[in-house]
Amino acid sequence: MFAIKPVIAAAIVLSSLSASAYAQGCRQLPRGEARQACREKNPNFVAREQRCRDEAAAMGLSDRNGHEHHAFRGVVKECMHRR
Numbered sequence: 658m659f660a661i662k663p664v665i666a667a668a669i670v671l672s673s674l675s676a677s678a679y680a681q682g683c684r685q686l687p688r689g690e691a692r693q694a695c696r697e698k699n700p701n702f703v704a705r706e707q708r709c710r711d712e713a714a715a716m717g718l719s720d721r722n723g724h725e726h727h728a729f730r731g732v733v734k735e736c737m738h739r740r
Contacts, residue, residue: 709736 683695
């Protein structure tokens with residue numbers, strides 16, 4: 658008769674090795690340093706953020722302190738949400 662325990666053990670090991678088992682979206686993490694670190698590992702996120710920063714700078718906004726800083730952050734945030 659075929660042993661069930663080795664088959665179940667093999668299935669558990671194989672499912673834990675799959676890429677989808679380790680995949681965790683950055684949105685699932687609580688807001689803070691861990692989420693930001695997760696995002697910064699994604700090269701697409703980094704490129705998009707830089708493109709949005711460049712777009713805001715082209716509008717004449719700066720990321721320095723002051724009233725323009727809030728506008729800069731707003732433009733970058735809205736740009737990041739665009740598809």
